Amino acid sequence: MISRRHLLALCPSLLIAPRMSFAQAAEPGPFVSEFAQKGIVEILAAKIANAEKQTRFRAMFTNYFDLPAIGRFVLGRYTRTVKPEEMNSFSPLFEDVIVYTWSRRFSEYNGQTLKVGASTPDGDDGAIVKSTIVGNAGESFAVDWRLRKRPDGWKIVDVIVAGVSMAITYRQEYTTLIAQQGGFSGLLAQLQKQVGELKAAQPA
Numbered sequence: 001m002i003s004r005r006h007l008l009a010l011c012p013s014l015l016i017a018p019r020m021s022f023a024q025a026a027e028p029g030p031f032v033s034e035f036a037q038k039g040i041v042e043i044l045a046a047k048i049a050n051a052e053k054q055t056r057f058r059a060m061f062t063n064y065f066d067l068p069a070i071g072r073f074v075l076g077r078y079t080r081t082v083k084p085e086e087m088n089s090f091s092p093l094f095e096d097v098i099v100y101t102w103s104r105r106f107s108e109y110n111g112q113t114l115k116v117g118a119s120t121p122d123g124d125d126g127a128i129v130k131s132t133i134v135g136n137a138g139e140s141f142a143v144d145w146r147l148r149k150r151p152d153g154w155k156i157v158d159v160i161v162a163g164v165s166m167a168i169t170y171r172q173e174y175t176t177l178i179a180q181q182g183g184f185s186g187l188l189a190q191l192q193k194q195v196g197e198l199k200a201a202q203p204a
Contacts, residue, residue, distance in 0.1 A: 028119040028127035028147050031154050035064065036114040036131075044109040050203050054103045058095070066148060066155035067095060073157070074170045078184060086184055093191040100198035107203070111136050114143070125149045126157075 043056050061067065071087075071094055072079050082090070117130040129145040146158040158167040177187045 026153075028129050028145075028154060029116055031147070032114075032129045032131065032145055033116045036116070040113075044106060050103065050106065053106050054099060054202070057103055058099045061095065061098060064156060066150065066157050067091070069148070069155070069157050070167055070170075073167050074174055076171055076175065078175075078178060082184055086188065089188055090184075090191070093188065093195055096195045097191060097198065100195065100202060103202065104198070122146060127154075 039060070043053050043060075046053070068091070071091055074094070075082065075090070079087075113134050115132045115134060117132065119127045119129040122128045126146065126148045129147065131143045131145065133141045133143055141162050143162075144160040145156055146160065147154045148157050149155075158165055160166070174187055177190050178184060181187060181190055
């Protein structure tokens with residue numbers, strides 16, 4: 001049985017499509033379906049080194065997720081007080097945490113499939129795409145993808161697994177760290193430490 005936290009790590013790695021253009025999927029449901037299929041073929045099932053998987057995963061995340069918007073949501077009220085140079089330090093660290101944390105889960109992929117269901121509007125410029133991850137033993141987990149329409153196409157702003165939001169999980173964690181570590185500089189120090197540890201623990 002895969003834990004919900006592991007699923008939060010595994011789900012975005014089911015959606016990796018470094019060479020796909022948003023123009024290939026103008027609707028949210030087909031966008032998620034095509035994205036998932038390419039991800040399984042080009043990364044999870046690909047016979048390539050973990051370093052190359054990380055490179056492709058980073059390309060996916062920066063191209064297909066709205067990282068600036070996610071970062072602002074994660075920081076919540078602190079976005080009003082954070083200095084530009086502090087945000088410039090936070091953004092690459094946040095990206096590194098995601099890439100190194102989730103790339104450690106690539107080895108846990110053993111043939112799970114993503115079945116995409118209906119999509120529903122989410123505000124004026126968004127959609128939520130419902131899907132289900134089905135494991136080899138028949139177990140299944142509900143996954144919702146929150147998308148926003150940007151000038152260059154759809155962008156993912158959150159992944160919700162069995163009711164657990166990726167964005168909210170990070171927001172709660174970082175709010176606690178800011179409170180416990182003496183402010184935003186303390187959060188940056190903890191993220192730098194975490195990135196170093198995650199990078200050192202990466203498999204070849």
